[in-house]
Amino acid sequence: MDMAKAKAPRRPRAETPKGFRDYFGADVTERKEMLDRIATVYHRYGFDPLETSAVETVEALGKFLPDVDRPNEGVFAWQEEPGADKPGDWLALRYDLTAPLARVAAQFRNDLPNPYRRFAMGPVWRNEKPGPGRFRQFYQCDADTVGAPSVAADAEICAMLSDALEEVGIPRGDYIVRINNRKVLNGVLETMGVSDLGQAADVLRTIDKFDKVGEEGVRQLLGKGRLDASGAYIDGVGLAPEQGEPVLLFLTSKGADNTATLTNLRAAVGDSADGLAGVDELDQIVTLLAAQGYGPDRIVIDPSVVRGLGYYTGPVFEAELTFEILDEKGRPRQFGSVAGGGRYDDLVKRFTGQAVPATGVSIGVDRLLAALRAKGRIGAEATHGPVVVTVMDRDRMADYMAMVGELRAAGIRAEVYLGNPKNFGNQLKYADKRGAPVAVIQGEDEAQRGVVQIKDLILGAKIAAQATHEEWKEQPAQTEVPRAELVAAVRRILEG
Amino acid sequence: MDMAKAKAPRRPRAETPKGFRDYFGADVTERKEMLDRIATVYHRYGFDPLETSAVETVEALGKFLPDVDRPNEGVFAWQEEPGADKPGDWLALRYDLTAPLARVAAQFRNDLPNPYRRFAMGPVWRNEKPGPGRFRQFYQCDADTVGAPSVAADAEICAMLSDALEEVGIPRGDYIVRINNRKVLNGVLETMGVSDLGQAADVLRTIDKFDKVGEEGVRQLLGKGRLDASGAYIDGVGLAPEQGEPVLLFLTSKGADNTATLTNLRAAVGDSADGLAGVDELDQIVTLLAAQGYGPDRIVIDPSVVRGLGYYTGPVFEAELTFEILDEKGRPRQFGSVAGGGRYDDLVKRFTGQAVPATGVSIGVDRLLAALRAKGRIGAEATHGPVVVTVMDRDRMADYMAMVGELRAAGIRAEVYLGNPKNFGNQLKYADKRGAPVAVIQGEDEAQRGVVQIKDLILGAKIAAQATHEEWKEQPAQTEVPRAELVAAVRRILEG
Structure with missing residues (x-):
C-alpha cells in the first residue's frame, strides 16, 4: 500500500451533481411565493394538499418496471437490502406527481373523500441526460380530481387554472385556456374508417405535427408523405386524400365563437356516437363555465390543441400565455404553453382492477416563473438586502x-x-x-x-x-x- | 412461457414504501405554516434561503464513502451509468442539510457573501431500519452562519432561535435555550491530565450519560464502574477519584445566575488556556445577548447540556420546552429538546483545505410540530372543510x-x-x-x-x-x- 497516498487522501470535488442545481435566495422565495398564491386558489376550490414520499416502489411507479439488470432507465432507482426470505424491493424517486396520486388513491380509497380533490407541489426526478435548460430534478404543481365522472370536474379544473394564472399575476387577456376532446378525435377516426390501432397511432403522430407543418403539411403526411425542410422525405400514413379530410376538418374547425366551433366539430365526426358524445362534452363544459362567468376570453374550445390527445381519454386543456416576449436573439415570440392537463380514466385501475375516472392539470413551474419574470411581475424591483x-x-x-x-x-x-x-x-x-x-x-x-x-x-x-x-x-x-x-x-x- | 400468467400480470401493491409516509391536508398545511413563520424570523436576521438538490455525489457527502460493494449504508445511493472512459459516479440522497451546505460553501465561495448566513428547510433521507416514530424521510430546518469566527455569530443564532420559538407560538417562559462550550470541557480534560484521545473519548461518552445516571453515576463510571439498573456491570474509565472531580465540577457548575455559573466554570478549568477561553466565550455570548434584551429567562449558560459536545468544537446550544405534557400512558413529563446546534469549524476544509468557521442550529420539525399540537397552538379549532x-x-x-x-x-x-x-x-x-x-x-x-x-x-x-x-x-x-x-x-x- 502506498502510504503517502493514504496520508493525503484526494479532496472531494465540491460540485452539484451533473444535471442538478441549487437555488439561492430569490430563486427560492419567488417560486415559493408563486406556489403559495396558486395554493390559495386550489384551497378555495376545495382541493386538499397531498405530499407523498419522494420514494416509491418501482412496482408502484409502473412504467419503469425493472426488466433485467438496468432498472434505472428513466428513474433513479436502487435495490433495498434483501430480507431473510425475499429479495430486496426496488425503490425509486418519483418521476411525476400523478403516479404517486394513483398509488395513494388506491391505497387510501376507503378513507379519502370520494370524489377526492387534491393538489401537490414538489420536486420530481428524471434520470435523463441533462441538457441546456433540462434538469434531472424540477418542480411540478398538479391539481387533480379523482372519482368524478362528470365533465363538471373538467370545467372546474379549467376555471381553477384560469383563476390561478390571474392570482399569480397574469392579467386577463394575457392568457387563454384552450379545450379539446380526445373523444372527438376518436369520432373523427371512426368516420375515416381508421380502426386499426397502428394506423390510428400514425394519424395521432401526424396531427401532433400540426403546429409545426400546418394544414397542408398534415394533408401530405396523412397521404403519401412530405419533403421535409431539411430535404429528407418523410413517409406518409398512406390514406386516400378524401379519407384524411375529416382530420383536417377537425384540426381547422375553430370558428368565430364556441357555437360555430361546435357546429364544425359535429360535421367532422359525422355519425360517430363517440365523436358526438365528445362534442356534447365540450358543449357542456363551456355552458358550465359560462354559468360561472368564464367566457371565451378566458376559456375557449380550440380543436387545434393536439398536445396530450394521445395520452388523455376525454377533454384535454392547455393554458397559453398570449403576450410576446423577446427570445435570446431579441426576436419577439409568443410565450406559449404554461400548463396542460385532461381526463385520464385508468389511473387507479392498475392497482385495484376498478376503473376510476380522473381529471387534472399540471402547471409548468419553471415556465410560469420565467413568464412572470419576463412580465416584470416578480424580481423586477430590486428586492434589496438587509x-x-x-x-x-x-x-x-x-x-x-x-x-x-x-x-x-x-x-x-x-x-x-x-x-x-x-x-x-x-x-x-x-x-x-x-x-x-x-x-x-x-x-x-x-x-x-x-x-x-x-x-x-x-x-x-x-x-x-x-x-x-x-x-x-x-x-x-x-x-x-x-x-x-x-x-x-x-x-x-x-x-x- | 406460461401464457395465462402473461395475460393476467400481478397487480402492483398500492403501498407507501416501508419507513416512508404520505402527508394529507392539515399535516401539510400545519407544517408549512410553522416553517413559514420560522422563515420570517430567519429572513429578518438577514439569513437567505438555500435549496440544494436532493441528490449529492456520495463523495461530497463524505461520511458514507462507498467502501466495497455496499455503498448505501446509511444513505440511499446508486451508481450512475458509466461514461465512455470512466466508471459512473455514485449518487445519494442527502442525509442532512449540513453536508450540502458544506459543498455549496466550498463550490460557491467566490460568489457568496462572506460571512454567509443561510437557512434551509426540506426533507432528508436516511437508509435505516424503520421503527415506531422513526422514518426514512423527514424534514429538517437549519440555519447556519459560515465564515464568522466571532462568538457574536453564536449569540445571534441563540437569539434567533428564541425569536423563532416565540413566533411559532411557544410563549416566553415555556422554553429555555441552554448554552455550553466544548472548549470548557477541553479545559477540564486538560486540568484532569487526560490527554490520550481514547481516554478523552471515554470521558465524553460517560458525561453523555449524565442526564440518565446523574452525578453519582458519572462519578462511578469515571472510576471503577457501575452496576446498571438491569444488573449488568458497566466498566468504568478507570480514573482515580480526584482525577474525575473536575468533570463533576463542570457538569454541576450551574449557579443561581450566569455570573455564578461562570465563576464555577473558571474553577473547573483551572489553568487551562483553552478552558479559560471557552469560559470567556460563554461570558461574551451572554453579554452580547443581554445587550439585545435576551436575559437568562430565555437563554442561559447551563454546563449540564452535554448533547453534541463530542461533535461541536466551540459553543453548543439546545432549546428545551419546559412545560409538561402527558405521555402515552397519561403521566406528565417534560416535553424536552426541540432544537440544537453549535460551532463546527471544519465544515468546508474537506473540500478546500482551508478551515472555515461555522455555527448553526437545527430545529426538530416533527418534535416542534408535536409540541405545538400538544399546546393546542395548531389544529385545535376544527379547521373546517369547504x-x-x-x-x-x-x-x-x-x-x-x-x-x-x-x-x-x-x-x-x-x-x-x-x-x-x-x-x-x-x-x-x-x-x-x-x-x-x-x-x-x-x-x-x-x-x-x-x-x-x-x-x-x-x-x-x-x-x-x-x-x-x-x-x-x-x-x-x-x-x-x-x-x-x-x-x-x-x-x-x-x-x-
Whole structure:
C-alpha cells in the first residue's frame, strides 16, 4: 500500500451533481411565493394538499418496471437490502406527481373523500441526460380530481387554472385556456374508417405535427408523405386524400365563437356516437363555465390543441400565455404553453382492477416563473438586502448587536457584520454584495457623542454613478443622527 | 412461457414504501405554516434561503464513502451509468442539510457573501431500519452562519432561535435555550491530565450519560464502574477519584445566575488556556445577548447540556420546552429538546483545505410540530372543510356551479358535489367526510321558487347529539333563503 497516498487522501470535488442545481435566495422565495398564491386558489376550490414520499416502489411507479439488470432507465432507482426470505424491493424517486396520486388513491380509497380533490407541489426526478435548460430534478404543481365522472370536474379544473394564472399575476387577456376532446378525435377516426390501432397511432403522430407543418403539411403526411425542410422525405400514413379530410376538418374547425366551433366539430365526426358524445362534452363544459362567468376570453374550445390527445381519454386543456416576449436573439415570440392537463380514466385501475375516472392539470413551474419574470411581475424591483450594521470597534460588539436587535424588533431586516472587522472596506464590499440599502456606522468618536452615521447606499450608488468627484466627496448620502433615532432614520430611508 | 400468467400480470401493491409516509391536508398545511413563520424570523436576521438538490455525489457527502460493494449504508445511493472512459459516479440522497451546505460553501465561495448566513428547510433521507416514530424521510430546518469566527455569530443564532420559538407560538417562559462550550470541557480534560484521545473519548461518552445516571453515576463510571439498573456491570474509565472531580465540577457548575455559573466554570478549568477561553466565550455570548434584551429567562449558560459536545468544537446550544405534557400512558413529563446546534469549524476544509468557521442550529420539525399540537397552538379549532353545494338535479349542474362560483368569488372555500348525485345520502356523507360547515341544497321546487336551503352542519351535528327526536325533526339547523342571498347567508353561518 502506498502510504503517502493514504496520508493525503484526494479532496472531494465540491460540485452539484451533473444535471442538478441549487437555488439561492430569490430563486427560492419567488417560486415559493408563486406556489403559495396558486395554493390559495386550489384551497378555495376545495382541493386538499397531498405530499407523498419522494420514494416509491418501482412496482408502484409502473412504467419503469425493472426488466433485467438496468432498472434505472428513466428513474433513479436502487435495490433495498434483501430480507431473510425475499429479495430486496426496488425503490425509486418519483418521476411525476400523478403516479404517486394513483398509488395513494388506491391505497387510501376507503378513507379519502370520494370524489377526492387534491393538489401537490414538489420536486420530481428524471434520470435523463441533462441538457441546456433540462434538469434531472424540477418542480411540478398538479391539481387533480379523482372519482368524478362528470365533465363538471373538467370545467372546474379549467376555471381553477384560469383563476390561478390571474392570482399569480397574469392579467386577463394575457392568457387563454384552450379545450379539446380526445373523444372527438376518436369520432373523427371512426368516420375515416381508421380502426386499426397502428394506423390510428400514425394519424395521432401526424396531427401532433400540426403546429409545426400546418394544414397542408398534415394533408401530405396523412397521404403519401412530405419533403421535409431539411430535404429528407418523410413517409406518409398512406390514406386516400378524401379519407384524411375529416382530420383536417377537425384540426381547422375553430370558428368565430364556441357555437360555430361546435357546429364544425359535429360535421367532422359525422355519425360517430363517440365523436358526438365528445362534442356534447365540450358543449357542456363551456355552458358550465359560462354559468360561472368564464367566457371565451378566458376559456375557449380550440380543436387545434393536439398536445396530450394521445395520452388523455376525454377533454384535454392547455393554458397559453398570449403576450410576446423577446427570445435570446431579441426576436419577439409568443410565450406559449404554461400548463396542460385532461381526463385520464385508468389511473387507479392498475392497482385495484376498478376503473376510476380522473381529471387534472399540471402547471409548468419553471415556465410560469420565467413568464412572470419576463412580465416584470416578480424580481423586477430590486428586492434589496438587509440593513448592515458595520463594526468599527470590535470591543463594542454588544452595542452593534443592540442596534441590530432594535432594527429587527421594528420589523426591519438587519445584520451585524460578522466577518473580520479590521478592514472597513471589506465591510462596505460585504454590504454591497448583500444588496444592503443602508449601512449603519458608529466609531469611537460617534459613540462618545451618542450618534450614528446612516449611509444611504442606494442613493450613494446613484450619486457615485452620476455625480462629480466634488459632489461625491460631500457625501450627501450619509447623515448623522442621534443614537436614539436610529430606527426612525433607517425607516425613513427604506420608505424612500 | 406460461401464457395465462402473461395475460393476467400481478397487480402492483398500492403501498407507501416501508419507513416512508404520505402527508394529507392539515399535516401539510400545519407544517408549512410553522416553517413559514420560522422563515420570517430567519429572513429578518438577514439569513437567505438555500435549496440544494436532493441528490449529492456520495463523495461530497463524505461520511458514507462507498467502501466495497455496499455503498448505501446509511444513505440511499446508486451508481450512475458509466461514461465512455470512466466508471459512473455514485449518487445519494442527502442525509442532512449540513453536508450540502458544506459543498455549496466550498463550490460557491467566490460568489457568496462572506460571512454567509443561510437557512434551509426540506426533507432528508436516511437508509435505516424503520421503527415506531422513526422514518426514512423527514424534514429538517437549519440555519447556519459560515465564515464568522466571532462568538457574536453564536449569540445571534441563540437569539434567533428564541425569536423563532416565540413566533411559532411557544410563549416566553415555556422554553429555555441552554448554552455550553466544548472548549470548557477541553479545559477540564486538560486540568484532569487526560490527554490520550481514547481516554478523552471515554470521558465524553460517560458525561453523555449524565442526564440518565446523574452525578453519582458519572462519578462511578469515571472510576471503577457501575452496576446498571438491569444488573449488568458497566466498566468504568478507570480514573482515580480526584482525577474525575473536575468533570463533576463542570457538569454541576450551574449557579443561581450566569455570573455564578461562570465563576464555577473558571474553577473547573483551572489553568487551562483553552478552558479559560471557552469560559470567556460563554461570558461574551451572554453579554452580547443581554445587550439585545435576551436575559437568562430565555437563554442561559447551563454546563449540564452535554448533547453534541463530542461533535461541536466551540459553543453548543439546545432549546428545551419546559412545560409538561402527558405521555402515552397519561403521566406528565417534560416535553424536552426541540432544537440544537453549535460551532463546527471544519465544515468546508474537506473540500478546500482551508478551515472555515461555522455555527448553526437545527430545529426538530416533527418534535416542534408535536409540541405545538400538544399546546393546542395548531389544529385545535376544527379547521373546517369547504362549503358543499349538493346536486339535486343533474341537469341543473350549471346552476350549482354558478353558486359555487359566487361563493369562491366571495373568498369562501366551496365545492360542488362531483360524484354520482343519484343518492342524496351519499352527498351528505361526503359533506360530513369533508368536514363541511354548510351544505347548500336546491331541488326543482326550490329552483322554481327562487330559493336555496342552507344547512348548518355544525349546528346540525350538535343538535343531533343533544336534541330529542322531535326537536331534531324540526330541523332548526336548516333555513331557506332567497337565491340572491346565498353568499350572505353562508357567510353568516361561517362567521358564527
